Amino acid sequence: MTIKQRAFAQVDVFSSRLGDGNPVAVVLDADGMSEADMARLAVWTNLSETTFVLPPTQPGADYRLRIFTPAGELPFAGHPTLGSCFAWLAAGGRPQQATHIVQECAKGLIALRPEGDGLAFATPALDRRDLSAAELAELLAALQLPPEAVLASQRLDNGPVWWTLLLDSAERLLSLPIDANAVLRLGRHIGLAARTDEDATQDLSSPGLIRRASREARAFASSQPATAEAVDLEVRALFCAPHQLFEDPVTGSLNGSLAQWLIAEGRMPARYTAAQGTAIGRAGRVQLSHTDDQVWVGGRCVAAVTGQILA
Numbered sequence: 426m427t428i429k430q431r432a433f434a435q436v437d438v439f440s441s442r443l444g445d446g447n448p449v450a451v452v453l454d455a456d457g458m459s460e461a462d463m464a465r466l467a468v469w470t471n472l473s474e475t476t477f478v479l480p481p482t483q484p485g486a487d488y489r490l491r492i493f494t495p496a497g498e499l500p501f502a503g504h505p506t507l508g509s510c511f512a513w514l515a516a517g518g519r520p521q522q523a524t525h526i527v528q529e530c531a532k533g534l535i536a537l538r539p540e541g542d543g544l545a546f547a548t549p550a551l552d553r554r555d556l557s558a559a560e561l562a563e564l565l566a567a568l569q570l571p572p573e574a575v576l577a578s579q580r581l582d583n584g585p586v587w588w589t590l591l592l593d594s595a596e597r598l599l600s601l602p603i604d605a606n607a608v609l610r611l612g613r614h615i616g617l618a619a620r621t622d623e624d625a626t627q628d629l630s631s632p633g634l635i636r637r638a639s640r641e642a643r644a645f646a647s648s649q650p651a652t653a654e655a656v657d658l659e660v661r662a663l664f665c666a667p668h669q670l671f672e673d674p675v676t677g678s679l680n681g682s683l684a685q686w687l688i689a690e691g692r693m694p695a696r697y698t699a700a701q702g703t704a705i706g707r708a709g710r711v712q713l714s715h716t717d718d719q720v721w722v723g724g725r726c727v728a729a730v731t732g733q734i735l736a
Contacts, residue, residue: 431455432516433734435472436508438599439701439724440587440674441542445708449673450475452736453516455491460498466736473664474505478513486529487520496666501532501584503677503722509576511536511726516616532584538569538721540712544722548681552582564588566613569604571582571731581616581682587662589683591692595659599704605670608663615663616679618695621656638716657697658683660711661704674702675709681722684713688720 432453440446450470455463455477467475479489481496490509492499499505510526520526526537528546536547556564556578565572570590577591592598598619608615610662611733662673680699695715702709712723 427457428735429457431736433730433736434515434728435597435730436512437503437675437727437729438508438511438709439709439711440727441725442708443727443729445702446724446727447504447673447702447707447709448472448534449505451505451509451512452477453512455479455736458736462736463491463493464497466734468495472497473671474502474668476505476509478509478675481529481590483523483529483534485533486527489529490516492530494666498531498641499584501530501535501549501678503546503679503681504675505677506530506535506537507544507677507722507724508726510546512543512728512731515728515731533641540721540723543712543723543725544626545712545714545721546677546681546686548722549583550721551682551685553579553682553686555589556580560588563611564590564613564615567607568601568615569607570601572704577690579686581677581679581686583682583685585614587616587679587682588613589618589679589686592617592619593689595621598659598661601661601704603663603672609665609670612665614665616676616683617661617663618683618687618699619659621659655698656700656710658687658693659703659724660699660701662701672705674705674707675711675724676701677722677724679713680713681720682713684715684720684722685710687712688715 434451463477475493477491481489492502492505528535532549551583579589581587581589662676662679699711712719
């Protein structure tokens, strides 16, 4: 490959303030780069994901996206999808349709749309099942959690695969000490979530004040308006990389699969706000909604770096 200057951006995703979200590096003109070139650059940027925008190969797609971590390629990931679309539009990208953008990736065609002052993507199909008794026991042992702390568990797969627990309180979730060696021995990506309301066992599948996320409900009942920062679900994501465990600041794919599971089972309302990164000093915010049998994952993006890269 001949090295040349390529349009480049680094975007902070799921935040309106730089440094609160999850960064992604985006090469906006990756045509002509080999897979080895992309993998090498992803190692160099040393971010959780680096993406490469290419001409589409499928009818209806506006662009094709390849997503790399320092360890290899992913078929799909949430915050790189939002951040790359944001960068593509900011660089002058014009979608074929006025109402939405279509991303082609290894997972298929992913629809995105403007939502408020941010963007949202349609979650890809989810494969989910209960964790087996043996799997759950392994996970609880790695996290040093008592069984009574867990309200529900699932194996969620929408590209990345997550062993996921819904815990009984946000306080427990945020104060949970992580034994990196124990989690690395387990060797699984782990998703943890907890509702922020006082009664985390409440069924939220029916409409009405009593069945809304109670932080919003309490604000309404007390005649105090819910703020834009009101949060209904706290989320943590633990990634197992080779010989290294790290906590992801904000994870679109996990939040999307959580919403598909929790809304379907009546554990969350059809529209809610999730916070992620709290335990590591970030303030990520993810907007989840279910309309017309589709879950949408949305958030704001901030451009941190724009310019050219030699690649």
